[in-house]
Amino acid sequence: MNSTIDRREFLTRTGLTLAVAATASGFKVFAMAEADTDQFQPTSWYTLTANNRLTVMVNKSEMGQGTHTALAMIVAEELDVKWDQVGVEQAPTRKEYYTPPRFTSMTTGGSGGVRSMYEPLRLAGAAGREMLLQAGAERWSVPVSECQTSEGQVLHRSSGRSFTYGELVEEASQLPVPENPRLKDKSEFKIMRTPIARLDIPAKVNGQAKFGIDTFVPGMLYGAIARPPALGAEVVSYSEEAAKAVAGVRHVVQVDAGVAVCAETLDAAWKGREALGVNWSQGDFPSQSTETVDRDLVASLEKEGVTAHDEGDALSAIEQAHQQVQAEYHLPYLSHAPMEPLNCTAHVQADRCDVWVSTQGQSRVLDAAVSITGLEAEQIHVHTPYLGCGLGRRARTDFAEEAIQISKATGEPVKVIWTREEDIQYDLYRPANSTRITAALDPEGQVTAWSHKVVAAQFSMRPGSQFDGQAVSGLTRLQYKVPNVSVKWVELKNSIPCTFWRSVGSSHNGFTVESFMDELAHAAGKDPLEFRLQHLKENKRLHGVLELVAEKAGWGKPLVGAEGRGIAGYYSYRSYVAQVAEVSVDRNTGKVKVHRVVCAVDCGPHVNPDTVHAQMMGAITMGLSAAFKEKVHFADGGVKSSNFFDYNLLRMSDSFDVEVHIVDSDESQGGCGEPGLPPAAPAVANAIFAASGARVRHLPMTPETVLEALRRS
Amino acid sequence: MKQTFTLQINGAPHTLEAEEDVPLLWIIREHLQLTGTKFGCGISQCGACTVHVDGRPMRSCQLTASRVVGREITTIEGVAEDHPVKQAWIGVQVPQCGYCQSGQIMSAVALVENNSNPSDEEIIQAMEGNLCRCGTYMRIKQAIKQAAEEVRNS
Numbered sequence: 001m002n003s004t005i006d007r008r009e010f011l012t013r014t015g016l017t018l019a020v021a022a023t024a025s026g027f028k029v030f031a032m033a034e035a036d037t038d039q040f041q042p043t044s045w046y047t048l049t050a051n052n053r054l055t056v057m058v059n060k061s062e063m064g065q066g067t068h069t070a071l072a073m074i075v076a077e078e079l080d081v082k083w084d085q086v087g088v089e090q091a092p093t094r095k096e097y098y099t100p101p102r103f104t105s106m107t108t109g110g111s112g113g114v115r116s117m118y119e120p121l122r123l124a125g126a127a128g129r130e131m132l133l134q135a136g137a138e139r140w141s142v143p144v145s146e147c148q149t150s151e152g153q154v155l156h157r158s159s160g161r162s163f164t165y166g167e168l169v170e171e172a173s174q175l176p177v178p179e180n181p182r183l184k185d186k187s188e189f190k191i192m193r194t195p196i197a198r199l200d201i202p203a204k205v206n207g208q209a210k211f212g213i214d215t216f217v218p219g220m221l222y223g224a225i226a227r228p229p230a231l232g233a234e235v236v237s238y239s240e241e242a243a244k245a246v247a248g249v250r251h252v253v254q255v256d257a258g259v260a261v262c263a264e265t266l267d268a269a270w271k272g273r274e275a276l277g278v279n280w281s282q283g284d285f286p287s288q289s290t291e292t293v294d295r296d297l298v299a300s301l302e303k304e305g306v307t308a309h310d311e312g313d314a315l316s317a318i319e320q321a322h323q324q325v326q327a328e329y330h331l332p333y334l335s336h337a338p339m340e341p342l343n344c345t346a347h348v349q350a351d352r353c354d355v356w357v358s359t360q361g362q363s364r365v366l367d368a369a370v371s372i373t374g375l376e377a378e379q380i381h382v383h384t385p386y387l388g389c390g391l392g393r394r395a396r397t398d399f400a401e402e403a404i405q406i407s408k409a410t411g412e413p414v415k416v417i418w419t420r421e422e423d424i425q426y427d428l429y430r431p432a433n434s435t436r437i438t439a440a441l442d443p444e445g446q447v448t449a450w451s452h453k454v455v456a457a458q459f460s461m462r463p464g465s466q467f468d469g470q471a472v473s474g475l476t477r478l479q480y481k482v483p484n485v486s487v488k489w490v491e492l493k494n495s496i497p498c499t500f501w502r503s504v505g506s507s508h509n510g511f512t513v514e515s516f517m518d519e520l521a522h523a524a525g526k527d528p529l530e531f532r533l534q535h536l537k538e539n540k541r542l543h544g545v546l547e548l549v550a551e552k553a554g555w556g557k558p559l560v561g562a563e564g565r566g567i568a569g570y571y572s573y574r575s576y577v578a579q580v581a582e583v584s585v586d587r588n589t590g591k592v593k594v595h596r597v598v599c600a601v602d603c604g605p606h607v608n609p610d611t612v613h614a615q616m617m618g619a620i621t622m623g624l625s626a627a628f629k630e631k632v633h634f635a636d637g638g639v640k641s642s643n644f645f646d647y648n649l650l651r652m653s654d655s656f657d658v659e660v661h662i663v664d665s666d667e668s669q670g671g672c673g674e675p676g677l678p679p680a681a682p683a684v685a686n687a688i689f690a691a692s693g694a695r696v697r698h699l700p701m702t703p704e705t706v707l708e709a710l711r712r713s
Numbered sequence: 714m715k716q717t718f719t720l721q722i723n724g725a726p727h728t729l730e731a732e733e734d735v736p737l738l739w740i741i742r743e744h745l746q747l748t749g750t751k752f753g754c755g756i757s758q759c760g761a762c763t764v765h766v767d768g769r770p771m772r773s774c775q776l777t778a779s780r781v782v783g784r785e786i787t788t789i790e791g792v793a794e795d796h797p798v799k800q801a802w803i804g805v806q807v808p809q810c811g812y813c814q815s816g817q818i819m820s821a822v823a824l825v826e827n828n829s830n831p832s833d834e835e836i837i838q839a840m841e842g843n844l845c846r847c848g849t850y851m852r853i854k855q856a857i858k859q860a861a862e863e864v865r866n867s
Binding site: 341420 | 715734735739742743746748749750751753755758759761788790794799802803806807808809810813815818836837844845846847848849850853854
């Protein structure tokens with residue numbers, strides 16, 4: 001192999017070796033028989049050049065969670081370089097960059113970026129470090145044991161001589177790649193577990209960061225799609241002539257999503273879409289509205305449902321209980337509303353297809369492109385700019401498929417930008433949820449039985465399963481020790497499409513479980529913290545974060561400024577998060593002010609504490625945005641909510657202080673992007689109860705909802 | 714009907730042809746490819762498209778080109794790299810996804826240039842129209858205070 005070889009080719013070959021030889025742990029690297037001489041690339045994950053630049057290939061999409069920086073930190077730490085040598089490159093959608101150890105897809109989600117890449121990237125970095133160390137020792141003809149690495153250099157201790165890594169890339173490239181390199185002990189870390197400034201932030205401050213919407217391709221047209229006003233409605237008729245009469249309109253084509261107009265400018269595309277005058281069929285449920293949806297949710301609680309989990313005999317235990325407690329909770333459909341509206345640019349040609357899309361699911365986009373174009377996977381090029389939020393919405397491929405379909409039909413490169421109205425009205429939503437929980441308390445105030453029924457739409461049912469795992473997420477493995485547990489799921493059937501929304505099923509089940517634990521504590525006459533702890537004696541980590549957050553928030557001490565404190569703790573994505581919220585409630589208006597949220601997180605070994613802080617802060621804010629403001633409204637079989645005036649998000653005036661405490665943990669590793677969200681809303685609802693005696697069981701907690709709860713109290 | 718406009722953007726004249734009712738946002742983004750200014754809602758609800766017109770923060774999705782001829786338009790690209798607000802944004806590590814941050818920064822620059830000691834209330838008033846889905850409000854407040862202090866001391 002010579003140094004002029006196409007880099008993609010080189011990586012593909014490396015990757016094939018990797019993929020084929022992947023061991024159970026998912027990691028095995030091989031030296032290239034003939035390596036490039038001016039750069040060092042012992043694995044697909046990074047390249048070190050003769051001028052000492054390290055480029056880490058990142059296979060996760062950057063959507064604000066800091067994953068590019070975190071993944072680069074892992075490699076840089078084990079390779080032992082200085083942070084200012086480090087850069088990143090988004091990996092192409094090729095097998096070798098699919099998530100090990102499974103190599104099944106290239107996806108960013110499930111709070112799994114660091115978790116899935118921690119071990120492979122540490123091993124890759126450590127292997128390179130050992131090779132460079134050996135290359136240095138061989139150049140000096142001294143034993144490796146006399147040498148060490150430090151900040152991108154190999155040092156010979158006794159003689160004081162040194163080489164930069166860049167000076168050794170040629171020799172190091174000839175060496176075999178060690179399969180079991182020594183990993184650093186955490187006491188040796190210089191980069192990991194320190195608050196490193198993120199690599200993507202300067203470009204996001206000076207306006208240079210490129211998002212999907214910022215894609216420009218020579219000769220590109222703009223696509224705009226007329227979409228059905230009612231869910232499930234189909235095209236009956238439209239006027240292609242009228243659309244084409246608009247100056248600049250070039251094509252009108254029908255695609256799965258509706259009727260697409262392609263024009264030379266965005267303005268012409270939008271005007272052409274208006275001119276189409278599409279007539280639509282009625283849709284699946286033409287009279288579906290917020291009222292019918294809400295009614296169905298509540299009514300479905302009376303259905304039997306299917307059993308998702310059964311342990312002991314909850315029914316008998318509840319019948320014979322010393323004390324029974326029951327409550328119902330209702331949570332709405334939610335929209336993702338990422339700040340960057342969905343968009344995609346596609347260019348389908350005879351022998352290749354390029355897709356520029358801010359996506360969480362590159363390999364799904366690639367598979368869709370193969371299916372639409374009939375091209376081979378190798379001919380599809382998925383380019384991933386930054387994502388203006390992902391939140392789960394961008395793991396789906398509908399917005400990419402339509403652009404690929406339009407480009408294929410017209411033969412032109414096409415950029416489709418959704419308006420905010422399209423983004424909200426054609427979202428795939430967080431399912432609404434109605435829940436009834438009944439529990440039994442014994443005379444000592446211990447929960448002896450927990451019967452939980454949840455009504456929610458299904459969107460992620462595994463083949464062969466009787467229930468949707470997301471609908472009962474967190475319930476089938478209740479963290480609190482309760483001997484008798486029954487969990488039932490009732491499927492809500494309507495035409496509203498759903499998908500993953502930050503923390504998914506835990507975004508609703510966290511609220512119901514943690515609100516109900518608070519109700520139980522009060523019914524048992526116990527302190528909500530003590531009550532939780534007495535059910536967590538064998539659950540060290542959730543116990544630990546609850547104790548930590550209580551201590552940091554001054555639980556049990558007099559409040560300053562606020563009127564009430566609430567606590568909640570939740571396990572999701574293998575991380576344990578507990579929060580204390582401090583609130584005041586205006587009894588005349590029902591307006592709630594959140595003063596402060598204190599958060600403790602045990603995510604096992606973390607990489608960048610500043611990112612963990614930011615993710616907790618962000619997840620709490622999104623959780624409370626939903627809790628206070630968000631509900632998707634429906635009318636006439638379609639979606640009525642349309643933009644930020646009727647689907648409002650939390651704004652600066654509603655914001656609050658967040659304090660985050662990270663447990664210095666060596667337990668198993670968990671995620672960070674989502675686990676901060678589930679405890680936020682119940683901590684606030686519990687604080688509202690502590691402040692005012694009002695138990696809010698409906699979300700969103702609008703002032704009217706809080707006033708209603710105050711009247712009931 | 715298409716018209717020819719000359720707009721003064723970031724200190725330089727740009728002559729372009731566009732329909733007269735096209736919002737300034739799309740002229741900046743799609744015609745001139747100054748993509749730091751973002752589209753978020755199109756109806757002045759989110760602030761992602763905030764630019765300065767004669768030093769005042771305005772939503773470019775609500776301005777047509779004809780209204781800003783002869784006025785000085787500044788976008789995120791026209792704010793100096795060493796501006797205290799940009800420096801504070803990096804220092805505090807404000808952005809997450811970053812999409813709304815150009816608009817946030819343009820609102821914040823206008824604030825601290827007119828008021829180098831803003832109260833919490835004044836910060837909220839200046840920033841209330843800028844939405845952030847990632848939840849960076851707390852760090853935005855912190856960065857504005859830091860930038861204002863820098864302006865006061867310079």
